Amino acid sequence: MTSWTISNVRPWGGAPVDLTIDGTRIAAVLPAGTTPPAGEHIDGRGLLALPGFVNAHAHVDKSWWGRPWVSYGGVATTQGRIEHERAERDKYGIPGVDGTVAVLREFLRHGTTATRTHVDVDLGVGLRGIEAVREAAARLDGAIEVEIVAFPQDGVVRRPGVLDLLDQAARAGATSIGGIDPATIDRDPVAQLDGLFEIAERRGVGLDIHLHDGGELGAFQYELIIDRTLRTGLQGKVTVSHGFALGDLAPERQRGLLDDLAAAGISWATVAPVRTAPLPWRGMAERGIGLGLGTDGIRDLWSPFGDGDLLRVALGFARLHGLRSDDELTAAVELATTKAAPFVHRDRHDLVAGARADVVLVDAENVPDALVRVPPRALVVAGGRVVARDGDVLLDA
Numbered sequence: 001m002t003s004w005t006i007s008n009v010r011p012w013g014g015a016p017v018d019l020t021i022d023g024t025r026i027a028a029v030l031p032a033g034t035t036p037p038a039g040e041h042i043d044g045r046g047l048l049a050l051p052g053f054v055n056a057h058a059h060v061d062k063s064w065w066g067r068p069w070v071s072y073g074g075v076a077t078t079q080g081r082i083e084h085e086r087a088e089r090d091k092y093g094i095p096g097v098d099g100t101v102a103v104l105r106e107f108l109r110h111g112t113t114a115t116r117t118h119v120d121v122d123l124g125v126g127l128r129g130i131e132a133v134r135e136a137a138a139r140l141d142g143a144i145e146v147e148i149v150a151f152p153q154d155g156v157v158r159r160p161g162v163l164d165l166l167d168q169a170a171r172a173g174a175t176s177i178g179g180i181d182p183a184t185i186d187r188d189p190v191a192q193l194d195g196l197f198e199i200a201e202r203r204g205v206g207l208d209i210h211l212h213d214g215g216e217l218g219a220f221q222y223e224l225i226i227d228r229t230l231r232t233g234l235q236g237k238v239t240v241s242h243g244f245a246l247g248d249l250a251p252e253r254q255r256g257l258l259d260d261l262a263a264a265g266i267s268w269a270t271v272a273p274v275r276t277a278p279l280p281w282r283g284m285a286e287r288g289i290g291l292g293l294g295t296d297g298i299r300d301l302w303s304p305f306g307d308g309d310l311l312r313v314a315l316g317f318a319r320l321h322g323l324r325s326d327d328e329l330t331a332a333v334e335l336a337t338t339k340a341a342p343f344v345h346r347d348r349h350d351l352v353a354g355a356r357a358d359v360v361l362v363d364a365e366n367v368p369d370a371l372v373r374v375p376p377r378a379l380v381v382a383g384g385r386v387v388a389r390d391g392d393v394l395l396d397a
Contacts, residue, residue: 009044052113052358054340057294100136106308111360118151176206218245235265247277
């Protein structure tokens with residue numbers, strides 16, 4: 001299909017429209033039935049239409065999805081999971097192209113059409129994971145747009161040579177480089193952050209730093225990141241992932257940090273895990289702090305959970321944060337769609353003329369109904385192509 005139409009759909013639960021698609025873009029949004037469909041057309045049957053979901057925090061390189069069950073093992077701490085993964089990953093072909101393709105197909109089946117994924121870079125795998133993810137995305141012919149964060153899961157300065165690998169990844173086209181718990185993994189937050197920011201500034205890439213540490217230890221590291229972001233001029237290019245401490249802090253301390261994070265243009269990515277403190281998401285929204293949702297790892301050596309459904313993650317965010325009103329429930333879905341555009345370097349991501357033609361149809365009365373029921377995706381269009389219908393992915397890989 002080059003120019004075609006999805007007729008009679010309700011964007012965000014509004015009035016029925018016809019979406020005309022030309023190539024990879026939405027060409028026009030017109031009241032339903034006002035003009036004959038251009039070229040071929042699909043009858044949307046009055047279904048609710050949403051933009052494609054944007055996964056702002058994934059690890060698609062290390063899943064065992066589609067393979068025999070792997071029992072959970074190792075020690076249930078961040079360091080314990082790192083050690084267990086390093087010891088076991090080769091046994092399961094991690095990283096690998098086939099496993100990554102399987103995860104990306106699940107993303108498409110559930111309506112995710114763009115993702116920012118952290119890909120392990122360390123002395124054991126080098127840049128092989130990045131190569132595997134790129135090949136997997138190519139096998140799906142660009143249906144899902146994939147941005148790569150070169151991620152030092154095993155630490156940065158405690159492993160001599162990792163900074164050089166991150167620099168190589170940035171030079172080879174990774175859109176961001178990552179970091180992890182500068183205080184508790186490397187036990188030298190100044191050295192880790194100085195090294196990462198130097199590469200990001202020199203190579204012109206973004207930074208996305210995992211921070212699991214809670215309380216004042218976490219807050220201290222936010223302050224270091226804010227300071228370096230302002231000094232290097234990287235406003236708008238730095239993300240904190242997880243950032244559990246932000247929800248732990250006293251309100252006054254929290255407000256001060258939010259003001260400083262906003263001034264530095266630092267965004268946040270969360271997977272809304274159970275048993276964590278809710279984030280001050282309203283205060284973040286009021287200050288223009290970007291907030292995105294992600295799946296994290298899916299059936300990997302860190303956790304057996306996950307299915308790639310970002311709408312289900314949005315539901316988890318709503319429940320964790322006690323959302324109830326229609327406006328709040330809709331806001332949770334916006335975090336997983338339109339509001340996540342900056343995480344994949346899109347100026348706009350919505351059902352509007354000029355946007356990439358990423359469309360998800362569901363049988364739901366309105367957006368809150370879709371969120372709380374998480375219905376199957378009736379149709380998924382990615383980059384102007386129908387890639388999934390009624391739960392079946394239509395792409396060969």
